[in-house]
Amino acid sequence: MMELYLPVVWALIIAAAVAFYVVADGFDLGLGILFPFTKEEAERDQMMNSVAPFWDGNETWLVLGGGGLWVAFPKAYAVIMPAVYLPVIVMLLALIFRGVSFEFRWVAKPTHFWWDVAFCGGSTVAAFAQGVILGALIQGIAVADGRFAGGPFDWATPFALLCGLGVVAGYALLGAVWLIAKTEGPVADRARAQGKTLLIVVLGFVGLVSLWTPLGFSRIAERWFSLPNLYFLWPVPILTAGLGLLVWRGIDRGRDLAPFLGVVALFLLAFLGLAISTFPYLVPPTLTIWDTAAAPASQIFLLVGVVFLLPMIFAYNVFVYWTFRGKVRPGEGYH
Amino acid sequence: MDADALLYARLQFAFTVSFHIIFPAFTIGLSAFIATLLVMWQRTGVERYRTLAKFWTKIFAVSFAMGVVSGIVLSYQFGTNWSRFSEVVGNVIGPLIGYEVLTAFFLEASFLGVMLFGWNRVPPWLHVTSAVLVAIGTLISAFWILSANSWMQYPTGFEMRDGIAHPTDWLAVVFNPTFPYRFLHMVVACYLTTSFVVIAVGARYLLAGREEMQARTMLKMGLGMAIVLAPLQAMIGDAHGIKTLEVQPAKIAALEAHWEKKEEVDAAGHGVPLILFALPNPSAERNDFEIAIPRLGSLILTHSWDGSFPGLKDFAPEDRPPVWGPFIGFRIMVGLGLLMIAVAAWGVVEWARGALGRSRLFLRVASLMWPVGFVAILAGWIVTEQGRQPWIATGILRTADAASPVPGTSVLATLILFVLVYTIVFGIGVLYINRLINRGPTPLEKEPEGVPNRPLSAAENAGREVFGGTE
Numbered sequence: 001m002m003e004l005y006l007p008v009v010w011a012l013i014i015a016a017a018v019a020f021y022v023v024a025d026g027f028d029l030g031l032g033i034l035f036p037f038t039k040e041e042a043e044r045d046q047m048m049n050s051v052a053p054f055w056d057g058n059e060t061w062l063v064l065g066g067g068g069l070w071v072a073f074p075k076a077y078a079v080i081m082p083a084v085y086l087p088v089i090v091m092l093l094a095l096i097f098r099g100v101s102f103e104f105r106w107v108a109k110p111t112h113f114w115w116d117v118a119f120c121g122g123s124t125v126a127a128f129a130q131g132v133i134l135g136a137l138i139q140g141i142a143v144a145d146g147r148f149a150g151g152p153f154d155w156a157t158p159f160a161l162l163c164g165l166g167v168v169a170g171y172a173l174l175g176a177v178w179l180i181a182k183t184e185g186p187v188a189d190r191a192r193a194q195g196k197t198l199l200i201v202v203l204g205f206v207g208l209v210s211l212w213t214p215l216g217f218s219r220i221a222e223r224w225f226s227l228p229n230l231y232f233l234w235p236v237p238i239l240t241a242g243l244g245l246l247v248w249r250g251i252d253r254g255r256d257l258a259p260f261l262g263v264v265a266l267f268l269l270a271f272l273g274l275a276i277s278t279f280p281y282l283v284p285p286t287l288t289i290w291d292t293a294a295a296p297a298s299q300i301f302l303l304v305g306v307v308f309l310l311p312m313i314f315a316y317n318v319f320v321y322w323t324f325r326g327k328v329r330p331g332e333g334y335h
Numbered sequence: 336m337d338a339d340a341l342l343y344a345r346l347q348f349a350f351t352v353s354f355h356i357i358f359p360a361f362t363i364g365l366s367a368f369i370a371t372l373l374v375m376w377q378r379t380g381v382e383r384y385r386t387l388a389k390f391w392t393k394i395f396a397v398s399f400a401m402g403v404v405s406g407i408v409l410s411y412q413f414g415t416n417w418s419r420f421s422e423v424v425g426n427v428i429g430p431l432i433g434y435e436v437l438t439a440f441f442l443e444a445s446f447l448g449v450m451l452f453g454w455n456r457v458p459p460w461l462h463v464t465s466a467v468l469v470a471i472g473t474l475i476s477a478f479w480i481l482s483a484n485s486w487m488q489y490p491t492g493f494e495m496r497d498g499i500a501h502p503t504d505w506l507a508v509v510f511n512p513t514f515p516y517r518f519l520h521m522v523v524a525c526y527l528t529t530s531f532v533v534i535a536v537g538a539r540y541l542l543a544g545r546e547e548m549q550a551r552t553m554l555k556m557g558l559g560m561a562i563v564l565a566p567l568q569a570m571i572g573d574a575h576g577i578k579t580l581e582v583q584p585a586k587i588a589a590l591e592a593h594w595e596k597k598e599e600v601d602a603a604g605h606g607v608p609l610i611l612f613a614l615p616n617p618s619a620e621r622n623d624f625e626i627a628i629p630r631l632g633s634l635i636l637t638h639s640w641d642g643s644f645p646g647l648k649d650f651a652p653e654d655r656p657p658v659w660g661p662f663i664g665f666r667i668m669v670g671l672g673l674l675m676i677a678v679a680a681w682g683v684v685e686w687a688r689g690a691l692g693r694s695r696l697f698l699r700v701a702s703l704m705w706p707v708g709f710v711a712i713l714a715g716w717i718v719t720e721q722g723r724q725p726w727i728a729t730g731i732l733r734t735a736d737a738a739s740p741v742p743g744t745s746v747l748a749t750l751i752l753f754v755l756v757y758t759i760v761f762g763i764g765v766l767y768i769n770r771l772i773n774r775g776p777t778p779l780e781k782e783p784e785g786v787p788n789r790p791l792s793a794a795e796n797a798g799r800e801v802f803g804g805t806e
Contacts, residue, residue: 053448056403060444063410064436070414071433074425081414081421082739088415089749092408093756099404100760103397107767148418152745295426295501302430302437309437316445323449323457 006299007289010072011282013306017068019271021061023174023264028055030175032098032123033168034194035116043187044116050182050328052102057317059099071302075146076282076292082148083141084133084155091129098122124168131167135160138213138220138274140284146291159212166205170267173198177260180251184327195251195259203244206270210237213277219285220277233276240269340743341735344416347750349720351408353713354757358402360712363477363522364529365395366470368556369450373463387549388466389454390776391533394768396451401764403444405757416746417727420737424500424728427493427508428483435479443472474522481521485514487728488719489582500731513582516575517719523571524715527564527675528708533557534682535705536772538698549776551692554701558686561679569672573635579722580636583729584645585654586722590661591632593646594621600643607632607643612666615658620648653725660721667714671707678704 028051035044051058070077081088101119105112132155139159142150176198179191214221224233243266250258280288293299369388376384410432413421421429449457449465457465492507493500502508537553540546580587587593592615593607600607609631613622633642647655678700685691692698727734 053452056400056447057441057444059403059407060436060440063407063440066411066414067429067432067436070421070425071429074422074429077414077425078418078422078739081411082418082741085415085739085741085745086749088411089752092411093752095407096404096756096760100400100764103400104764104767107393107397107770148740152742294429295499297502298426298430301502301505302433305430305434305437309441313437313441313445316441320445320448323453 002296006296007293009303010299011289014065014068014072015275017061017065019268021065022271023267024058024061026171026174027051027178028058029123029127030171030173030178032119033127033172034175035120037194038190046183046187046328047179048102050179053320053324055102057320072294072299073282073289073292074294076287079141079143079148079283079287080137083150084136086152087129087132087155091126094122094125094129098126127168127171128164131164132160134167135163138278138284139217143283143286159216162208166209169198169201169205173202174263177263181256181260182328192251196248199244199247206240223277236269236273240266243269337743340741340746341738343743343746343750344738345734347416347746347753348412351405351412351753354761355402355405355409356712356716357709358398358405359473360525360528360709362395362399362402363473363525365391365398366473367526368529368533369395370466370470373466377459377463383548383552386776387552392451393771397764397768399447401761416739417737418739420727420732423498423732427486427500427502431479431483431509435476439472439476439479443469443476477522478518481518482509482514485517486511488723489513489729490731513578516571516578520571520575523564523568524708524712526560527568528712530557530560530564531675531704531708534561535702538701540775541692542695542698542702546775546777554691555686558679558682561675562683565676565679569676577636580644583722585650585656586661587636588645588647589656589658589722590665590718592622592658592662593632594648595646596648597643597645604641606630606641609635615662617658656722656724661718664714664717668711668718671711675707
């Protein structure tokens with residue numbers, strides 16, 4: 001029994017960690033992607049300041065996602081990482097440029113131009129690489145004898161590149177609605193305009209991926225369109241469209257928090273959709289969560305830690321977000 | 336797995352892990368120093384401590400960012416470059432890394448935000464608490480990493496099933512026999528390294544005739560730590576060495592460049608010499624040239640005059656670690672350790688005579704001591720990691736069998752990228768730290784070169800305060 005349920009529990013934990021990462025670091029990275037659309041140094045300061053106390057904690061979810069995959073599904077980790085070797089390393093290098101920019105940019109002032117470039121470039125490339133990795137996972141990985149058996153550029157398909165662009169647009173949208181919630185003045189005004197454009201672009205990408213996956217991969221078509229699945233799954237696209245409308249109206253009516261919450265819900269729904277498409281495969285189309293699970297003793301050992309520590313982690317995350325609540329105004333940080 | 340890919344993967348890991356360890360080594364010590372300063376400020380109300388804490392927090396922020404981004408690389412490299420390792424020992428090592436994330440990373444990352452930006456946003460006690468929690472977080476992180484590394488050095492509490500390691504006793508896994516030595520040795524090394532950075536910065540200001548009060552405080556606090564820790568580290572190192580002889584005798588033979596078989600030493604009864612310097616020749620299984628002190632090796636490692644321990648010839652050639660890295664690394668580490676003891680003693684003598692800061696020679700030497708701890712740490716890690724070869728996890732998996740099925744060209748290409756990016760980014764980071772040190776704890780109240788459009792930059796130098804806010 002344990003062998004049956006433990007991998008499901010761990011799949012849920014890792015999915016939650018990845019979802020947290022995508023939302024939380026998504027808006028951090030999104031700010032970076034939106035950096036070039038203002039030339040004003042004060043506005044860039046304001047944008048960066050709105051996430052400076054949080055970005056490190058947000059990025060930690062990426063370590064939990066990757067580390068969790070290793071702990072709970074070592075055989076999947078050992079297949080996926082070599083398969084997406086180049087995009088993962090490019091992502092890590094991009095995150096280096098993005099991460100150090102938070103500190104270097106301030107020390108370098110007034111000659112910080114290149115750190116603006118590094119922040120924007122690092123954020124954009126990291127987002128793109130994450131999308132490519134996602135696409136590579138969805139489209140499947142060549143496996144023989146439980147090991148990666150493909151080439152170094154297997155991931156580089158039009159579908160994966162489309163996913164890369166989709167994630168860049170998605171993070172930019174998250175960044176824009178974050179700025180609506182956390183800033184005032186010209187930055188927030190611009191974010192409202194950007195938010196609407198990006199919403200349309202992102203919904204376009206969601207639509208494309210939703211069409212491409214069932215058309216391109218029969219296992220996904222079967223999952224969605226066979227009966228009785230269709231009865232349970234038809235609300236997913238309807239909800240997506242409804243949420244899109246809600247976000248649009250939230251921006252239109254000058255609401256601060258509603259657009260952000262709406263986009264987060266949109267992301268979670270898209271994430272759920274992809275999970276429906278791939279479950280129970282961790283390495284589609286061959287290895288399931290049960291094929292790749294770690295020893296139950298190992299999964300239980302860390303599960304105990306998760307049960308006790310994750311609530312604490314949530315608690316101090318809430319504490320930090322509460323401490324730095326409110327708006328960042330032009331030309332000032334938190335006071 | 337071709338031989339080139341393996342070599343590139345090893346070079347890549349050696350490069351990225353060596354670069355990474357510099358930053359945690361510094362931030363483990365520095366966070367404790369900052370927390371101490373803040374607690375002292377809160378206890379005594381002396382503003383100097385708070386000024387110093389603010390100053391070092393700027394440097395901490397830059398170092399910590401570099402530690403975070405270079406650390407995330409490592410957590411993914413287990414999978415990208417060492418997928419067989421991930422698979423074979425994942426059941427055991429994976430949860431240890433998982434616990435590091437859950438107990439340390441989130442703690443550090445969350446309270447770092449408050450520590451860096453909360454100066455005027457939370458009550459002082461909460462800010463001080465955040466700094467203490469960050470310092471504790473770095474220690475917890477070291478705990479798990481050293482536990483995992485020690486397990487790879489000498490695995491216990493597991494059994495092999497179908498070629499995969501399965502845990503049988505978690506206490507034996509986490510608190511494996513060499514872990515306490517390694518953990519203490521590393522934490523003390525971090526604190527010692529940071530002490531000498533603090534000493535060096537204090538000495539630098541005194542030489543330049545600036546920041547007099549702050550500099551004296553730094554010098555005294557640094558020396559106070561160093562005079563206790565430097566000799567203590569020698570004792571921990573000695574105990575660690577004796578434990579290593581018990582569980583990893585081949586490593587000791589390599590770092591001593593000791594070839595002779597144990598039985599030959601026993602038969603001759605001449606003990607093992609301590610080799611001060613030598614040119615080891617692995618293919619001829621001897622040293623081409625050596626300067627040695629008879630019997631001192633026996634005395635140090637067996638605490639007896641004619642004790643003996645295995646030489647490299649006691650191990651099959653394919654089970655021997657390389658000699659040069661451990662041998663030279665060990666001599667550098669011990670040499671620098673002795674240097675630290677000497678400089679700390681010199682400084683304390685000056686201090687006791689009430690003459691601290693009067694001897695320019697001492698200040699000059701002290702101001703040059705900042706890299707010493709880092710070099711010693713790197714040398715020590717080379718000793719222990721190369722000394723573990725040819726195993727990645729001793730007795731379970733050889734390094735040669737641990738790599739990912741990735742073509743050599745991919746690994747080489749990313750290796751080149753890592754070298755380029757790390758050299759540029761972390762090189763500039765070190766320059767920026769130097770810039771912050773030049774600005775000093777009490778920056779002059781002047782406009783930094785021409786940024787009129789930033790209202791707050793007029794009063795404050797390092798953008799940190801733009802955020803922390805001071806009005």
